[in-house]
Amino acid sequence: MSKLLLIDDEDGIRKVLSISLKSDGYDVATAASGQQGIDLFQKEFFPIVLTDIKMPGMDGIEVLRRIKEINPEVEVIVITGHGDMESAIQSLHLGASDFLTKPVSDQLLSIALKRAEERLKTKKTLNNYANDLWYMVKEKTEEIKRRYEFEDKLVQRSIDGIVATDKEENIIIFNSAAEEMFGYTVNEAKSDMNAGNFYPEGISQRISDVFAGKDRDASDIFVGDEASITAKSGEAVPVRFSCAMLYEGDKPIGSVGFFQDLRKIKHLEKELIKSERLAAIGQTVAGLAHGVKNILNGLKGGLYIVNTALKKGAADGAAENKIDYSNVSALPLQARFLKQIVDISAERERQQKKLKTGWEMVERNIHKVSELVLDLLSYSKEREPEYEKYNPNIIADEVCDLMESKAKEYDIDLIRDIDREMGEIYLDPKGMHSCLLNLVSNAIDACVFDLDTQKHWHVKVMTRRKNESGVAFEVVDNGCGMDEETQSKIFAEFFSTKGTRGTGLGLLVTQKIIKEHGGTMDVASQPGKGTIFTIRLPGKKV
Amino acid sequence: MAKKVLIVDDDVDVRTFVSSVVEDIGYKPELAKDGEEGIGKIKEEKPALIILDILMPKESGIKMYRALKTDSQFSDIPVIVHSGIAKRTFLRSQKALDEFGDQPVPEPEAYLEKPVEPEELGAMIKKFLS
Numbered sequence: 001m002s003k004l005l006l007i008d009d010e011d012g013i014r015k016v017l018s019i020s021l022k023s024d025g026y027d028v029a030t031a032a033s034g035q036q037g038i039d040l041f042q043k044e045f046f047p048i049v050l051t052d053i054k055m056p057g058m059d060g061i062e063v064l065r066r067i068k069e070i071n072p073e074v075e076v077i078v079i080t081g082h083g084d085m086e087s088a089i090q091s092l093h094l095g096a097s098d099f100l101t102k103p104v105s106d107q108l109l110s111i112a113l114k115r116a117e118e119r120l121k122t123k124k125t126l127n128n129y130a131n132d133l134w135y136m137v138k139e140k141t142e143e144i145k146r147r148y149e150f151e152d153k154l155v156q157r158s159i160d161g162i163v164a165t166d167k168e169e170n171i172i173i174f175n176s177a178a179e180e181m182f183g184y185t186v187n188e189a190k191s192d193m194n195a196g197n198f199y200p201e202g203i204s205q206r207i208s209d210v211f212a213g214k215d216r217d218a219s220d221i222f223v224g225d226e227a228s229i230t231a232k233s234g235e236a237v238p239v240r241f242s243c244a245m246l247y248e249g250d251k252p253i254g255s256v257g258f259f260q261d262l263r264k265i266k267h268l269e270k271e272l273i274k275s276e277r278l279a280a281i282g283q284t285v286a287g288l289a290h291g292v293k294n295i296l297n298g299l300k301g302g303l304y305i306v307n308t309a310l311k312k313g314a315a316d317g318a319a320e321n322k323i324d325y326s327n328v329s330a331l332p333l334q335a336r337f338l339k340q341i342v343d344i345s346a347e348r349e350r351q352q353k354k355l356k357t358g359w360e361m362v363e364r365n366i367h368k369v370s371e372l373v374l375d376l377l378s379y380s381k382e383r384e385p386e387y388e389k390y391n392p393n394i395i396a397d398e399v400c401d402l403m404e405s406k407a408k409e410y411d412i413d414l415i416r417d418i419d420r421e422m423g424e425i426y427l428d429p430k431g432m433h434s435c436l437l438n439l440v441s442n443a444i445d446a447c448v449f450d451l452d453t454q455k456h457w458h459v460k461v462m463t464r465r466k467n468e469s470g471v472a473f474e475v476v477d478n479g480c481g482m483d484e485e486t487q488s489k490i491f492a493e494f495f496s497t498k499g500t501r502g503t504g505l506g507l508l509v510t511q512k513i514i515k516e517h518g519g520t521m522d523v524a525s526q527p528g529k530g531t532i533f534t535i536r537l538p539g540k541k542v
Numbered sequence: 543m544a545k546k547v548l549i550v551d552d553d554v555d556v557r558t559f560v561s562s563v564v565e566d567i568g569y570k571p572e573l574a575k576d577g578e579e580g581i582g583k584i585k586e587e588k589p590a591l592i593i594l595d596i597l598m599p600k601e602s603g604i605k606m607y608r609a610l611k612t613d614s615q616f617s618d619i620p621v622i623v624h625s626g627i628a629k630r631t632f633l634r635s636q637k638a639l640d641e642f643g644d645q646p647v648p649e650p651e652a653y654l655e656k657p658v659e660p661e662e663l664g665a666m667i668k669k670f671l672s
Contacts, residue, residue, distance in 0.1 A: 294553075297657040301559030304660050308566055354562065361558055 002117065005046040006030045007037035007063060008079070009055045013104075017050070020106050024113065034058025038066050048075045048116050053087045061090060068095045073123060075116035079104060161239075161259035167211050167252060169195040181239070181261055183232030199257050200227040203243055207255050210245055229259065238262040291372055298365035305358030309351045316351065320344055375505035385428035385516045392471055392537075393422050395429060396463050399436045403444060403459075412447045413458040414440075422465050425539030431513040432537075436461070438506045439475040439533045446479030446531055471537050478530035487525055544570045545671050548589035550580035550606065551624070552598040556656075560593055560624070560663065567664045569671060577601025581609060584616055591670050594650075596625035596632060604635060611647045620651040620670045624663075629653040 004026040008014050014030045021028045029046070031037035035058050037051060049067055053060035064076050077098045078091040088099045097119060098112045155162050161178035165171055174189040182189070182198060189198075196204045209215035227241045239259045246254040400416050407414040440461060447457035455478060462474040482490070490507050514521050518538050525531035547564045551557050552575050561571035572587045574580040578601045584592070592610070596603035603625065610616040623632060633649065640646045652666055 293657075298553075298555035298559075300657065301555055301562075304559065305562045308562065308660075354565075357558055358562070361555055365555065 002048065003027045003029070003044075003046045004113075005037060005041060005049045007032075007034065007049070007051040007055070007060070009033060009052065013052070013102075017104065017109070020109065021050075021113075024110060026113075034060065034063045037063055041067055041070065045071070046074065047120055048077070048113065050077050050079065052079045053084065053091065054081055061087065061094065064091055064094050064096055073120075075120055077112050077116060159261075161261065162256065163189075163195075163198050163259070164246070164254060164256040165195045165207075166254045169208065169211065169255075171195070171198075172254070173256070177261070178259065181231065181237055181259055182229065183235075195255065195257075198229065198259075199243065200229065200241055203241070203257075207243070207245070210252050210255075226262065238266055288372075288376070292369075295365050295368050295372070298368070299362060302358050302361030302365060305354060305361060307358075309355040309358060312351050313348070313355075316344055316347055372505070375509055385431050385513070387426045387428055389424045390427050390429045391422060391424045392427065392432070392473065393418050393420070393463055395433050395436055396461050396473065398433060399440050400461055402437065403440050406441075407444055407459060410444065410448050411457070412444060413456070415458055415460040417460055417462040419462075419464045422463055422471060425471060425537070427517060427537065427539060428513070431516070435510040435513050435535065436473060436475070438510045439473075439535075442506065443475050443477035443479065443531065443533075446477050446481070448479070450480040450528075452480075452528065466536065471539055473535040473537075475533045476530065481527045481529050481531055482525040483527045487523060490523070544568060545590040546570045546572050546587050547667060547671075548572045548574065548580065548583050548587060548592045550574045550577065550583075550592065550598070550603070551595040552576055553595070556595065556624075559660075563660045563663050564667060566660075567668060569667065577603060577606035577609075580606050584610060584619070589619065591667060592619055592621045593624050593667075594621055596623060596627055604632075604639070607650065608636075608639065608647050612645050622652040622654060622666060622670070623650045624654045624656060624658065626656045628655060 002025070004021060006014060006017055006021065006028055007030070008017070009032055011032070014032070018028045018030060026048075029040060029044070031040050034051075034055050037049070038058070041049065049063075051060045051063045055063075060078050064078060067074055067076055072095065075097045076091075076095070077100060078088070078096045079100050079102060080087045080091075082101050084101075088101075091099060097116055100108055100112055155173060155175050158175055158177055161181040162173060162175045163171060163178050164173035171189045171193055174184075174186040176186075178189070178198075179185055184193065195207060199207065206215060225241060227239055228236045229239055229241075231237050239262055241257060241259055243255065243257045245252050246256060396416065396418055400414055404414055440459060443459040447459065450457065458478055460474075460476040462472075462476065464472045464474070466472050491511055511521055514535055514537070520536050522534045522536075523531065524534075547569050549557055549560045549564070549571055551560070554575075557573050557575070561573060564571040569590075572583055572589055574583045576598050580592075580594070581601070583589070594603050594607060596607075601609075603623070607621060607623070610619070610621070623629075625632065632653070636647060636649070651670065654663065654666065
């Protein structure tokens with residue numbers, strides 16, 4: 001049952017209308033004055049209020065205004081005196097939903113009430129609808145917010161620095177990894193900077209071209225490459241950079257760059273190199289200890305031989321002193337005496353020979369030690385090469401002159417093939433001399449070690465000017481050659497094919513010097529056929 | 543006639559040293575610088591004792607040792623292995639070769655790890671030859 005408030009100062013009207021309204025099914029409350037009506041309304045809610053206009057004290061217009069203030073949704077129907085058009089219009093202005101003129105007919109009252117009911121119903125539906133809409137909007141907004149926050153977190157929590165721009169190249173995203181990498185805060189980046197401040201140079205230009213429509217196919221700028229960016233502090237940070245254009249349809253609307261910080265990786269790489277170097281030092285020391293031990297054993301052996309020879313010599317001297325010279329004249333004794341003398345001198349000769357063998361052994365090993373030490377020194381010393389204007393042919397000639405006699409000794413032809421158009425280049429003559437000497441001496445050894453005695457051995461030393469900015473030395477032999485395994489080891493420390501004769505450092509030293517010259521060394525070899533070592537040096541004619 | 547001792551070693555220093563020790567105690571040294579030459583010298587010189595290095599070029603000591611211990615002509619000649627590698631390593635390699643289907647080969651009569659003192663070497667040689 002609908003509730004209704006009826007306000008009228010006339011007792012009779014209140015009674016008549018109440019009866020009529022009750023019979024229409026309303027739960028009617030009445031008030032005899034405006035003020036009483038308002039008091040009642042404030043205590044209780046009435047969806048429909050029926051009020052007389054002309055009342056002593058608070059009139060109907062005021063009642064209408066107050067009620068609308070309290071609840072604008074309430075349907076207020078005013079009752080005016082006959083012909084009081086002005087009040088009717090005023091009340092409609094103030095939001096009354098209908099007006100009835102006195103005397104109030106039951107029929108018109110019913111119609112007015114029905115209309116009010118309908119309006120209330122429509123309002124309610126409308127309200128519900130608006131409410132639903134509001135909830136829907138709220139829900140969707142929250143979902144969008146959640147999604148945005150999720151994506152924002154995704155961007156923010158990324159380990160990679162992410163920088164995104166709009167099509168004016170203003171920064172719109174600058175995540176915390178980017179802040180850390182570049183050293184700028186997101187606010188600094190967004191307010192004062194643009195893509196050019198962060199993207200590597202070439203990329204930044206390409207992106208501008210794409211935005212300007214000058215560059216249509218931007219697919220190749222997405223590739224991730226190593227690049228270097230400059231942080232706020234001035235530090236150059238190594239990064240792997242990749243980039244993408246953002247499109248709406250086929251219109252570019254922005255760009256995004258991903259920066260992977262490579263500092264940690266670079267640091268680890270350095271650590272790795274350091275630990276490898278330490279391992280190499282360990283190996284070097286082990287190899288060195290082995291080399292020294294062998295030489296030491298040789299020295300000890302030599303000392304032993306020398307010592308025994310010396311002891312024997314002393315013992316023989318004593319035996320000689322014991323020879324009895326007093327009976328020399330007696331003939332039978334003479335033969336024995338002579339034999340004694342001969343025996344002693346033969347023994348002495350043997351001891352002499354032994355002494356020589358032992359001493360040679362000592363000398364040989366002292367030579368080995370000094371060779372090892374010299375090689376080790378030139379290998380480990382950070383010697384600055386002393387460059388000067390020099391003709392490489394002079395070095396080739398010097399080395400050939402030096403090795404000529406050794407080659408002849410083993411019946412090896414030492415052939416010179418010199419490019420006389422060489423000219424002078426900047427090089428370290430001492431360093432290159434030792435390189436070439438090492439290669440030629442190796443080549444001669446390769447012939448000496450060769451078991452194929454049918455061969456006529458040769459070693460060829462060649463110099464060539466390769467082009468305007470390079471020269472080459474080549475040392476070719478037809479000696480024993482190397483199998484692949486040996487070739488793979490020749491630059492390893494303390495590796496030697498010459499048994500105890502080599503230090504296992506010669507080629508290492510040579511390689512080091514060539515590297516210092518910015519040059520390269522290549523080897524080609526075939527077992528039984530021979531070996532070619534090629535040194536290439538950069539160097540303009542000077 | 544003094545008994546012959548065959549010294550097989552690729553290092554000239556070792557050959558010189560060992561032959562000096564052999565001479566000093568009254569035997570005749572014979573020298574070979576690798577396994578191949580060593581086998582030849584055994585046939586030619588019929589040594590009473592062999593002092594054998596293991597790590598050598600060409601026919602290694604391991605191969606030469608197995609060759610002469612599986613040949614009834616020479617298997618009675620005592621062998622002193624004189625090597626830079628440890629005895630355990632050598633024996634393990636022999637065992638591996640035994641299991642590989644080769645004829646099993648007895649352990650060498652003596653094993654000396656380099657470097658060896660002349661007195662020790664001399665005493666060892668005497669033990670086999672006197």
